[in-house]
Amino acid sequence: MIEKTKREGFVRVRIDGQIAELDRAEPIRLKKTERHTIEAVVDRLVVCDGIRVRLTDSIETALKWGGKRVVVLRQSRSDGVNEKTTTPTVQHSNTPTERWEELRYSTDYGNAETGFSLGELTPKHFSFNSHLGACPACHGLGTQLICDPDLMISDPSKTLAEGAITPWRRGTKRMQAYYRHLQGALVKHFHVDENVPFAELPERFKEALYFGTGHQPIEMSFRSDGRSSKTARPFEGLVPQMQRLYEETQSEFTRNRIRAFMTREPCKVCGGARLKPEILAVTIKDRHGCESNIHQFSEQTIQATARFIEDLELNPQQRMIVSEVVREIQSRLRFLVEVGLGYLTLNRESGTLSGGEAQRIRLATQIGSGLAGVLYVLD
Ligand SMILES: [Zn+2]
Known part of the structure; x- marks a missing residue:
């Protein structure tokens, strides 16, 4: 890595925050067992008049080599003006008394501090499909x-002995036997009566039944081949148990069965x-400083959207780029307002529209497409 940097004509590198000359006599030795941060030093400048061309050049080189990322080390003034900045300061290797402020920049949609990068945004990124x-x-x-715990107890007037816990009465014989053991163990642990209606059982028991016993182990005894064995482990809870089964099972039948205990x-x-x-x-932001993301945007009514689009905050360059799209959006919104649908929200699901609303939307689409020679009779 260091050799490659040297071959490309760089004279200095920064290794783990320490600047090192590449053309010095003894080679740079690094511990192989540790991870190192090696950065090529592209240029060192004093900011003054007439450096613009060189600075632009250097930044471009740095961005090219750094994959759209660049680190700028700026010497802090010694009068303490920059002392209060929150950016981390690093020590320069040659002059330990100087303070250097480290600034990270990037030209992609990323956070130069954390390294998170969004990549190039496309219309698809804004679609939940x-x-x-x-x-x-x-x-x-x-x-x-x-x-949903409420769906798992189909009849709260039933007792545990009568099988109040609905999901535990389903499944194969082996599973049902296992669930019976589990229920018995819980009943014993919480000292509850199997013969009182489920609704009258203590909340403490119901809570543990639904959401588990946490770290508290439950003692269970199993009988197989005439021998009985004891084990103690925490109970995970009915809700996590069913949720896990739903996600892990390969059987469509089981999944359908569990879906009966679920709500959206x-x-x-x-x-x-x-x-x-x-x-x-x-x-995006409008002129009044009102900012919204695509979800908040589509929660607006058609009327409000039309106003928002009217008031978009754009500089001349942005205006030129979006003018075509904005005109198109405005005309579509206007048609919808004109047929009296300004009160609908943009994210309104089509299935929830009334017959008249659906008809008027169709009408607005057809007016929008500029059809000629068609007669509409409205009663
Ligand atoms: Zn989600």
């Missing part, structure tokens, strides 16, 4: 199937926004 944009937890659905809930990771957090971090 594409794996590029979809929230990995819910695959872009915005909802997740979660085991907004995804815990994206909160129903259906996209990855880094995509939701991309926002």
Whole structure:
């Protein structure tokens, strides 16, 4: 690595924060067992008039070699003005008393401090139908199937002995026998009565049954081939047990069976926004400083969206780039407002529209496409 840097014509490198000359007599020795950070020093300059060309050149070289990343070391003024900055300061190897401020920059959509990079954004990144944009937890659905304890006790007036815990009455004979043992062990551990209605059982027991006993082991005895054996381990809880079974099982039959105990809930990771957090971090801003990401944007009504687009904050260059698209969006929104649908939100699901609303949307689409020679009769 160091040899390669030398061959490319660099005279200095920074190894783990220490600057070293490449053309010195004795070769640089590094411990093979450790990870090292080796950075090529592209240029050293004093900031003054007339260095612009050289500076531009050097930055370009650094970006080319650094893969769109560059580190700038700036000598802090000795009067203590820069002392309060939060950026880490490093010691220069040759002059230990000088303080150097380290600044990291990058030209890609990345964070130069943490190294996180978003890559080039495309329209697909903003679609929950594409794996590029979809929230990995819910695959872009915005909802997740979660085991619901209330669904697992189909009749709370039944007792444990009568089989109040519905999922434990299903499955193969072997599984049912196992579940019976498990129930017996829990009953014994919590000293509850198997013959009272489930609704009257103590909350402490229900909580442990649904969500597990944590680190507390439950003693269980099994009988196989006439011999009985004892084991003690924590109970994971009905909800995690079913959730795990649902995710791990290969059998579509079992999965369908467990689905009966599940309800749809907004995804815990994206909160129903259906996209990855880094995509939701991309926002646009209007002239009043009102900022929104694509999810917040599509939660607006058509009327509000039209106003937002009208008030977009754009510099002349941005205006030139988006003018065509903005005009297109504006005309579509206008048609929808004109047919009286300004109150609908953009993310309204088509299945929830009334017949009249759906018809008016179709009408707006057809007006928008500029059809000629068609007569509409509206009653
Ligand atoms: Zn999600």
